[in-house]
Amino acid sequence: MAGLSLKTCSRLFLSCLPYLYAGNTPIIKKHMEYALITGASKGIGKAIATELATRGFNVLLVARSEELLQQVAGEINSRYKVKADWLALDLAHPDAPQNVYDWCRAKGYTVQALINNAGYGLSGPFEKYSLDQHWNMMQLNMQTLVGLVRLFLPDLRQLPRTYVLNIASSAAYQAVPKLSLYAATKSFVLAFSRGLHQELKGTSVSVTCVSPGATDTDFPNRAQLGEKGLKAAEKFNMSPETVASIAVKGMLAGKTEVITGFINKLGAAMAWLLPKSMVEKTAMKIYE
Numbered sequence: 001m002a003g004l005s006l007k008t009c010s011r012l013f014l015s016c017l018p019y020l021y022a023g024n025t026p027i028i029k030k031h032m033e034y035a036l037i038t039g040a041s042k043g044i045g046k047a048i049a050t051e052l053a054t055r056g057f058n059v060l061l062v063a064r065s066e067e068l069l070q071q072v073a074g075e076i077n078s079r080y081k082v083k084a085d086w087l088a089l090d091l092a093h094p095d096a097p098q099n100v101y102d103w104c105r106a107k108g109y110t111v112q113a114l115i116n117n118a119g120y121g122l123s124g125p126f127e128k129y130s131l132d133q134h135w136n137m138m139q140l141n142m143q144t145l146v147g148l149v150r151l152f153l154p155d156l157r158q159l160p161r162t163y164v165l166n167i168a169s170s171a172a173y174q175a176v177p178k179l180s181l182y183a184a185t186k187s188f189v190l191a192f193s194r195g196l197h198q199e200l201k202g203t204s205v206s207v208t209c210v211s212p213g214a215t216d217t218d219f220p221n222r223a224q225l226g227e228k229g230l231k232a233a234e235k236f237n238m239s240p241e242t243v244a245s246i247a248v249k250g251m252l253a254g255k256t257e258v259i260t261g262f263i264n265k266l267g268a269a270m271a272w273l274l275p276k277s278m279v280e281k282t283a284m285k286i287y288e
Contacts, residue, residue, distance in 0.1 A: 033110045033159070034083075036060040036100070038091055038148070039118030041068035044167065044212065047244035048115055053080040055248070060109060061086040062100055063118065085109070091118045092140040097147030113163040113251070114152050116145040116189075121171075121182035134181055141185035146192065156205045163206050165251040166193045170213040170264040174271035186211075190257070197256045206254040210247040212238065213264035 035052045039045035041063035049059045053076045061069050061084060069086035076084040087103050089096060104111060119141040122129050149164060156162040171179060172186035193209035200207055214237045243260050250258035259265045 033112040034058045034060045034085075034104075035113035035115060035163075036062065036104070036109075036111045036152075037115040037117055038062045038100075038144075040086075041065045041072060044240045044243050044247075045115075045117040046072050047240035048117060048165075048247060049084075050076065051241070051244040051248045052113070052115075053082050053084070055252075056082060057113065058083040060084075060104065060111070062089070062091065064088060064090055091144050092136050094139065094143070096144055097151055100148060101151040110159070111152055111155065112159055112161075113165065114148060114156065115165040115167075115251075116148060117165075117167045118144065119167065119185070121179060123179050123182070125178065126180055137181065138185055141182070142188050145189060149196070153205065157203055160204055161206075162204055163208070163251050164193075164196070165247060166207070166209045167247070168193070168209050168211045170211050170259065170267055172211055173268040194256060206251070208247075208251045208255050208258065210243075210250060210258045210260065211264065211268070212243045212247075212260045213267070214238065 035049075035057040037045050037049045037052070037059060040049045040059075040061035042065075045061075045063065049061055049072065053059055059076060059082065061073055063069055063086075066086075066088035069088055073084040073086045076082065085107070087100065089099060091100075093099075120137060122133065122137055145166060149166075153164075156164070166189050168189040169183070169186040171183040172190040174183070176183035190209050190211065193207055197207040197209075238261055246258060246260045259268055
């Protein structure tokens with residue numbers, strides 16, 4: 001169209017308008033872009049949702065508690081100039097990823113950022129818990145995360161800039177006796193995220209894995225930590241808001257991996273440098 005006058009270009013544009021609209025219904029539908037956060041009713045998930053809202057992201061909150069989700073969505077809607085919606089369901093159910101994806105499609109929500117935060121741990125001897133309890137934790141910490149990434153990834157690729165943020169743990173960097181299976185699930189999250197980050201280089205999708213350490217959340221109670229574990233966590237606790245700020249900054253910067261806090265970074269380095277047996281014996285003492 002080089003050499004055409006502004007007037008001619010304007011006429012060409014106006015002549016195309018009938019093809020863009022059928023009656024009063026636009027053929028080209030504008031979708032609102034959102035960040036979807038799992039485990040968003042409290043703790044790190046709630047803090048990440050709030051952090052994203054302060055940055056202008058519309059947010060979709062997913063967790064089990066309908067009452068808490070309503071409260072968080074109400075707070076975000078009233079305080080920030082963004083939209084917040086929520087979906088209450090058990091993310092540990094095998095059908096959860098498909099249900100979340102179908103809900104977004106039905107509502108016309110376009111997800112620009114997928115934050116897989118939901119997860120929990122079980123502390124104590126491996127045999128303390130039933131097979132169903134172990135399966136349930138593995139389903140939430142790993143399978144649901146993988147399912148959501150797989151379902152949303154084709155859509156994320158269609159946008160000019162999108163993000164996947166997976167929450168692992170400082171426990172991902174070594175075996176942790178008495179927290180064995182939880183640590184293994186988080187090692188999986190870390191390895192999966194790093195691999196996917198490399199696979200998607202050169203695309204519009206950036207994958208970041210964040211590994212928090214002790215954080216002031218309900219994790220110790222859900223994990224049934226003993227007195228030693230609780231006291232150790234209290235010494236190094238970070239606030240969910242601090243973790244969320246670090247996580248979101250890392251995600252938006254396109255980082256591959258982020259460890260929150262100097263102590264946690266030091267711990268990961270020592271786990272790599274020191275003999276594994278020494279690291280594992282030291283870690284086990286915390287959870288005895």
